Amino acid sequence: MTTGVLLQITQTGLALLLAPLLMGWVNICRAWLQGRSAPPLLQPYYTLQKLFHKDAVLAHDATRLFRFAPYLIFACMVLAAGIVPTLANDLPFSPAADVIALVGLFALARVFQALAAMDIGTAFGSLGARREMLVSFLAEPALLMVFFTASFISQSTELPHIVDRLAHQEFALYPSLAFAAVAFWMVSTAENARIPVDNPSTHLELTMIHEAMILEYSARHLALIEWAVALKLFTYSALGIALFLPWGIAAAGDLNALPLALLALVLKLALGGAALALLETINAKMRLFRAPEFLGTAFLLAVLGMLVHFLLEV
Amino acid sequence: MTLLDWAWAVVLYWLALAAAGLLMPSSGGLARRIVFPLGAAGALAMAVVGVVALFNPPMQFILPFGLPDLPFHLRLDALSGFFLILLGGAAFGVTLYAVGYFRHMPAGQLALLSTWYHLFLAGMAMVLLADDAYAFMVAWEVMALASYFLVTTDHKIPEIRRAGFLYLLIAHVGAVALLLAFGVLHGGEAGRMGAYTFDAMRQTEHTPFWASIAFLLALFGFGAKAGLVPLHVWLPEAHPAAPSPVSALMSGVMLKTAIYGLLRATFDLLGVQLAWWGSLALALGLVTALYGVIFAAVQSDMKRLLAWSSIENIGFILAGFGLTLIFHTDGKDALAALTLTALLYHALNHAFFKGLLFVGTGSVLHATGERRMGRLGGLMRFMPWTGWLMLLGALAIAGLPPLNGFVSEWLLLQAFLLTPGLTQPYLNMVIPVAAAVVVMAAALAAYVMVKFYGVIFLGRPRDPELKHAHEAGWPERLGMLWLAAGCVFLGLIPSQMIDWISPVVVLLIDATLPNDGNWVMVAPLSAARASYAPLVFLAVITVITLLVYFGVKRVYHGRVRRADPWDCGYPEQDARMQDSAEGFGQPIRLIFSAFMRVERLTPDPFDRQPEYRGDSRDKVWLFIYQPIAQFAARLSALAGRLQHGRIQWYLIYSFATLIFLLVFVTR
Numbered sequence: 001m002t003t004g005v006l007l008q009i010t011q012t013g014l015a016l017l018l019a020p021l022l023m024g025w026v027n028i029c030r031a032w033l034q035g036r037s038a039p040p041l042l043q044p045y046y047t048l049q050k051l052f053h054k055d056a057v058l059a060h061d062a063t064r065l066f067r068f069a070p071y072l073i074f075a076c077m078v079l080a081a082g083i084v085p086t087l088a089n090d091l092p093f094s095p096a097a098d099v100i101a102l103v104g105l106f107a108l109a110r111v112f113q114a115l116a117a118m119d120i121g122t123a124f125g126s127l128g129a130r131r132e133m134l135v136s137f138l139a140e141p142a143l144l145m146v147f148f149t150a151s152f153i154s155q156s157t158e159l160p161h162i163v164d165r166l167a168h169q170e171f172a173l174y175p176s177l178a179f180a181a182v183a184f185w186m187v188s189t190a191e192n193a194r195i196p197v198d199n200p201s202t203h204l205e206l207t208m209i210h211e212a213m214i215l216e217y218s219a220r221h222l223a224l225i226e227w228a229v230a231l232k233l234f235t236y237s238a239l240g241i242a243l244f245l246p247w248g249i250a251a252a253g254d255l256n257a258l259p260l261a262l263l264a265l266v267l268k269l270a271l272g273g274a275a276l277a278l279l280e281t282i283n284a285k286m287r288l289f290r291a292p293e294f295l296g297t298a299f300l301l302a303v304l305g306m307l308v309h310f311l312l313e314v
Numbered sequence: 315m316t317l318l319d320w321a322w323a324v325v326l327y328w329l330a331l332a333a334a335g336l337l338m339p340s341s342g343g344l345a346r347r348i349v350f351p352l353g354a355a356g357a358l359a360m361a362v363v364g365v366v367a368l369f370n371p372p373m374q375f376i377l378p379f380g381l382p383d384l385p386f387h388l389r390l391d392a393l394s395g396f397f398l399i400l401l402g403g404a405a406f407g408v409t410l411y412a413v414g415y416f417r418h419m420p421a422g423q424l425a426l427l428s429t430w431y432h433l434f435l436a437g438m439a440m441v442l443l444a445d446d447a448y449a450f451m452v453a454w455e456v457m458a459l460a461s462y463f464l465v466t467t468d469h470k471i472p473e474i475r476r477a478g479f480l481y482l483l484i485a486h487v488g489a490v491a492l493l494l495a496f497g498v499l500h501g502g503e504a505g506r507m508g509a510y511t512f513d514a515m516r517q518t519e520h521t522p523f524w525a526s527i528a529f530l531l532a533l534f535g536f537g538a539k540a541g542l543v544p545l546h547v548w549l550p551e552a553h554p555a556a557p558s559p560v561s562a563l564m565s566g567v568m569l570k571t572a573i574y575g576l577l578r579a580t581f582d583l584l585g586v587q588l589a590w591w592g593s594l595a596l597a598l599g600l601v602t603a604l605y606g607v608i609f610a611a612v613q614s615d616m617k618r619l620l621a622w623s624s625i626e627n628i629g630f631i632l633a634g635f636g637l638t639l640i641f642h643t644d645g646k647d648a649l650a651a652l653t654l655t656a657l658l659y660h661a662l663n664h665a666f667f668k669g670l671l672f673v674g675t676g677s678v679l680h681a682t683g684e685r686r687m688g689r690l691g692g693l694m695r696f697m698p699w700t701g702w703l704m705l706l707g708a709l710a711i712a713g714l715p716p717l718n719g720f721v722s723e724w725l726l727l728q729a730f731l732l733t734p735g736l737t738q739p740y741l742n743m744v745i746p747v748a749a750a751v752v753v754m755a756a757a758l759a760a761y762v763m764v765k766f767y768g769v770i771f772l773g774r775p776r777d778p779e780l781k782h783a784h785e786a787g788w789p790e791r792l793g794m795l796w797l798a799a800g801c802v803f804l805g806l807i808p809s810q811m812i813d814w815i816s817p818v819v820v821l822l823i824d825a826t827l828p829n830d831g832n833w834v835m836v837a838p839l840s841a842a843r844a845s846y847a848p849l850v851f852l853a854v855i856t857v858i859t860l861l862v863y864f865g866v867k868r869v870y871h872g873r874v875r876r877a878d879p880w881d882c883g884y885p886e887q888d889a890r891m892q893d894s895a896e897g898f899g900q901p902i903r904l905i906f907s908a909f910m911r912v913e914r915l916t917p918d919p920f921d922r923q924p925e926y927r928g929d930s931r932d933k934v935w936l937f938i939y940q941p942i943a944q945f946a947a948r949l950s951a952l953a954g955r956l957q958h959g960r961i962q963w964y965l966i967y968s969f970a971t972l973i974f975l976l977v978f979v980t981r
Contacts, residue, residue, distance in 0.1 A: 052870045059879035061774055063694050065705075075858035079851070095835060096850040097715075100727050104715040105851075107760060111714060114764045115705075118893075120879050121692065121774030126893035133764050134901045137757035141750040144727075148746050151731060157844040216879055220866050292905055303747060310743050 003255070004092045008082060011091065015081035015238070019230035020044035022237065022273055029277030044230065051223035059120045059216055069116035070217065070224040076109035077231040084238045087261045089160045089168075090252035098157035099147040102239075103140065106191070109228070110136055117213035128212025131288060135197060135209065138295040139190045142183055145302030149180040150243050152309055159242055160252070167246035174313060179305030181244045186298035188236045190291065193229075195280040197291050200229075207285060234269075241268050318375045318390040321363045321398065321443060324356050328436040331356070335428035346416055349428050353435065354409035360439060361402025367395030368817050374445060381448060387511050389445035392817035393582070396658060397442045397574045403800060404566045404665040405435055411673045411793025412559040414786065415680070427467055427557075434460035434563065441571045447496035447510040450575075454492065458485040458539075461568060464560040465552050477551035484548045488538030492575075495531035498524055499583055515583045525584050529591050532579040533598075540572035541625045542632065543602040544934045549625055550609070554617035554685070558676025561617060565624045566669035570661050573631055580639070581822040589643040593741070596636025600748055603629025603755040608909055610762045611902040612930040614895035616675050616687050619766055620668065623711065626755060627664045631657050633752060634726050637745075638823070641729075644736050647825035652838050653729040655815050655827050660722035662811075663710070663804055667719060670707035670797035671766075674700055677790055678770060681783040687766070687895035692775040696783040701771045703794045708767040710801040712760040716848035716855075718805035721836075723756055725808075728844050758902075765898040774889035806848050808836040896928050903930060911936060 023044045031038035040046075058067070082093045083102055097105065114129035151157045153174055154165035190197040193210035202208050214225050242249065248264030250257035286294065315323070331349050338344060372391035380386040412431070416424055437460055440453030462485070466478035500509040501518030508514060520528065534545070541549040553561045580587060606625030613619035634657030641650035675685075677700045684690055694701035710717035730749035736742050775781060786794070804811060809831050816826055830845075831837035837845035866872075881887050903912060910930040917924030956967075 052866065055871075055873045055875050057875050057877050060876050061692070061695075061879070063772070065694065065772070071859045071863050072855070074862055075855045078858050079854050082854075093850070093854070095837075095841065095845045096847040096854075098844045098846065100724055100844070101715055101720075101846045101851075104713070104720050104724070107712075107757070108709075108714045111709065111712060111760055111764055115768055115772060118764070118768035118772040119694075121772070121889060121892050122879050122881075122887065123891045123893070124882065126768065126773065126898065129764060129768060130893060130898050130901065133761040137754060137761050140757040141754045144753045145746075145750055148731060148749065152746075156842055157728070157731060158842065161842055220870065224862070224866075289901075289904065299750065303750070306746060307743060310739075 004090055007088050008091050008093055011085075011087050012078060012082040015086065015231065015234055016078065016227075018269070019081070019234035020048065020227065022234050022269055023230045025270060026233075026273045026277050029274045030280055033277055033281040044226075048223045048227060051218075051226070052220050054219035056219040056221055061119075061121055062216070063119055066116050066119040066216075067221065069112045070221040070228070072112050073109045074224040074228045074231075076105050076112075077228040077235065080105050080235045081231050081238070083159065084235055085160055085163055085242055085249055086238045086265055087258060088250040088252075088254075089163055091160070094158065094160050099151070099159060099162075100144070100157055102159075103143060103147075106232070107136070107140070109232075113213055113225075117216075120216045122216070124212045124215055128209055128215075131209040132213060134288075135190050135291055135295070138292055139187045139298070142295055142299040142302050143187045143191070145299060145306060146180045146184045146187065146243070149176050149302065149305045149309055152306065153177070153313070159239075163242050163246045163249055164251070166243075167249055168251045174309070176305040176309035176313060177244060179301050179308060181240070183298045183302035183305065184240055184243065186294065186301070188240065189279075190295055190298075192233050192236055194276065196283045196286045197294065199285045202285070207288075209288075237269055237272050240272070241265070316373055316375075317363060317367055317370060318373045318388060318443075321360065321367075321390055321439070322375065322377075322388060324360045324363065325436050325439050325443070327356050328353065328432045328439070332429045332432035332436065335425045335432070338425065346413060346419075346424060346428075349432075350409055350413045350416075353432055354406050354413070357402045357405035357409055357435070359402070361399050361406065363390075364395040364398030364400075364402055365814075367398065368392050368814060370395075372821075377449075383508065384446060384448050384510060386449040387445035387513075388443045388449070389512070390443060392821045393574070393578065394442045396662075396815065396818045397570060398439065400570055400662050400665045401435075401438055401442065401567050403662075404669045404797070405563060407666075407793045407796035407800070408559045408562045408566070408669050408673060409435075409793075410796065411562075411676070411790050414789030414793075415557070415559055415673070415676055417787070418680075423467070427464070430460045430463045431560070434464060434560075438567060438571055442574060445512045447500070447512070447515075451489070451493060451496070454489060457568065457571065458482070458489065461556075461560070461564055465556045465564075467557050467560070468555070474555040477548075477555040481548040481552040484538050484545060488535045488545070491531045491535035491538070495528050495535060495579065498528040498531065499579070512578075512583060516585070519585060522586065522588060525586050526588060526591070528584060529580060529588075532576060533591075533595065536572040536576040536579070537598075537632075540569050540576075540628045540632070541602070541606075542598055542628065543605045543625070544938055546602070546606070546625050547932065547935050547939055550613075550618050550621040550932075553621035553624070553672075554615060558617070558673055558679060561621075562669040562672035562676075565621065565672055566665040569624060569628055570665060573628075573635075573657075573661055576635065577822060580635075581642075587639055587643050589640060589738070592636045592639030592641075592643060594636070595639060596633050596745075596748065599629045599632030599634070599636055600751045600755075601629070602626070602632060604751055605629075605909065607755045607758040607762060608902060608906045609930070609932065611758060611765065612896075612899040612910065614687055614899070615685050616678070616690075616766065616770060617672070617685060619687075619762065620671055620675065623759065623762060624664075624668055626759060627660070627668070627711075629755070630723070630726065630752065631660055631664075633748070634660065634729075637726075637729055640736070640741065640745075642823050644738075646735070647823070648828060648839060649729060649732055650823050651816075651819045651825040651827035652725060652732070654819050654823060655812055655838075656722050656725035656729060658815050658818060659725060659804075659808075659811060663718040663722050663801070666797050666800035666804065667707045667710040670794060670801065671704065671711065673790070673794060673797070674704040674707065677786040677794075678783075680786070682780055684777075687769045689777050690770045690775075690780065691773045691777075691889060691892065692771070692780065693783055694771040696781065697771075697785045699791050700786050700794065703791075703798045704771065705767060706798045706801055708763040710805065712763040713756045714760070715846075716805050716851040718801050718803075721805055721808045721811075721846070721848065723752075724846055725838065726752065728838055732839070732843075761902070765895065769893065769895050769898060773892045776889050776892065776894075806852065807833075808846070808848065809833050812836065812838075899930075909933060
């Protein structure tokens, strides 16, 4: 039990520390691909440090909800990062939530973000909130179908069991997971406000989604939200790894495998971050009302994956 | 006294309170300050009776009045007990709220309202207790009529009268279907009144054909009350028309009596169930859920939005009912128990959060006199109690952990996930896709609630007058507090709730849901499959939030500066530029434009007093109800030709009828 708790704390702490690093890595790769000179790898940490030192500026009309939301969003993301197995498989938190509850946790953070955006009462805040909720209701069914495919294979919605089944039992290739992986990629770009659904580096009011919601935040509140965004990207990457590339995650009780698991995780994240940067470079952000088609395609792919599972793998 | 005596005593007590309203029509203050709190106490007692009834064997009781050959039979079993908890629990909070809410109502009107209100409560309780078709129909009609008079409280407004008539019409079309259903179900020798007791029906074997007819009639009759698409059209009209506590009761409790009836008829009265009933109910439930939530997203009247959202929730419950039928007929007992638990749980949850939201709109209505969301905004600052309590309700109905709406949706989704293994392969493939519809409706519900809460309570007031909005009084706050506490409490203890629901499940389908978890964690079927621990959720989130809050303050600082919001280089921004309710629903209107007919009035650019109006009309109304109404009007116009108002013609009619009858008699 104590090793479990220690492992849990280590893993959550690692997620907290690595998340901004992943952001920095993606930014570097993108700068390289776009022929710009890259910011330092640790730039996200410097930004967080700077933001935490600043005085918070609040709009006159801001209520307590607005000030409370960043803390809650951050807490949600920390909990989410604690649930997804990144290094080891036996975490005390894991039974607290399966993948469906994980989706609920992300939804809780998202709803608070949207409500906080509407709290100030500027046109952009509510615009962003509306668009964010639009994208999410299209993305969630597709995300769930991806999870369904994985859990039909492993007969469980618990992430440790899915990982255990896919990584630690006899090796098998599941064609259904290939469809699901593509669908998952599409959905996670939407959920993490990345290109082609949203552009994280835009400040053009008419096109932004996530940035429009956090326009009014500053200083420590903004720092917490930025950190939460990084954590979300990290958690989604960890989810993708757990579902589609679980090899390397240490089995339950196998402490000797941890160094290797750490190495595997860093490698996978570095490759995934580079791939994300590449896809963001060769794509452009699409119009908002193209998003239903994009996410509809993701949904269809996920359903296809599930049907493939029923037809070929049962 | 037995438990059933207590239940019956509470019904009598409510009837006495109803009569008290009539006896003292001029003392409105008295009715409000004494009769309503007494009614609330009765509701609490009813909930306690329900809790005890869950763990007691069924008991029966025959009242000494009724028809000569058919006295009223009453019965209290776990199913009735569960719905009595729902009725009592929600009605306690709503009635407490009503004590404060009706303080500005004129005395005579209030006395009458109190009469109908308590009659309504008594009628709903009797529906749950009735054990023969006659008593059931009488109680059903008392409930329908009392609620009709409650809906038309403001009967001087033509739209409200119209909404009331529509409600009455559909309620009675449904009641006729129920009457026919009971006729099909009757047992024993034909022609004997005793054949209409539920006991006689239970003992009768029905052929699959007649059982199906009875099921379809019951689905139609109860569906008309529950708001099943396409019988839902009365709901968005009648619920907004009623005073808010009444809307809360109708939406939170009365719709559930229809669910009760459907469960009673299908699993208790009918001895056999067929698999295709389940597929039908599942399909109808999914259509209802999606249709309801899409229309909720485009509403601009806050009570109408909530009414559409009730349709959505009834859709969830019906989908769960359909799945239960599918699993039950397929012999998957544990899965059927899971879905039945989920649907009962959701019914209870919906009573609490929808009750809370409806009474909350009542406070907003009192404080501002406005129902259109586009004229509200920023009310959180002026009504913090209502604002924060409504936030809980909105989060619960949006299906967010760790509140109660999430638990029942989670259980339902688990059931969808476990379908593989059904004997019909096509169901194996279709049902997981149906789960996607459920998820989409649930995610859209979050959209709707962000719109509902954000437009009304957040942002800046769209009208300067709103600054004078006053907070709700103490009785209202207590009522809302009770309902909100229910939303939190029901969300945190899923394991105990599943244990409490299990007697109902055993009674209906004779199966239990294995729970592999413990008191903090719910794990239906097996812990290796799925588990969820809301208390851990809440504890971890709270601890991290506090740690971060105090940590950041300690390591850095907690300094705050106030400033104007960023104006984007355009200093003339005002509160009217925030998203209106119509604006917030615009993407949904665009994406789902096939479902609705949008009628828009866009002003001329040079108009000095521009008026913009956008209305999304229900296509079901346009394509099903309007043709029927036109046909009826044409038919009555034809019949009207017979009536000239001239006495000669009427004499000829009577003479012809007489001749006609004579020919018959003499032959």
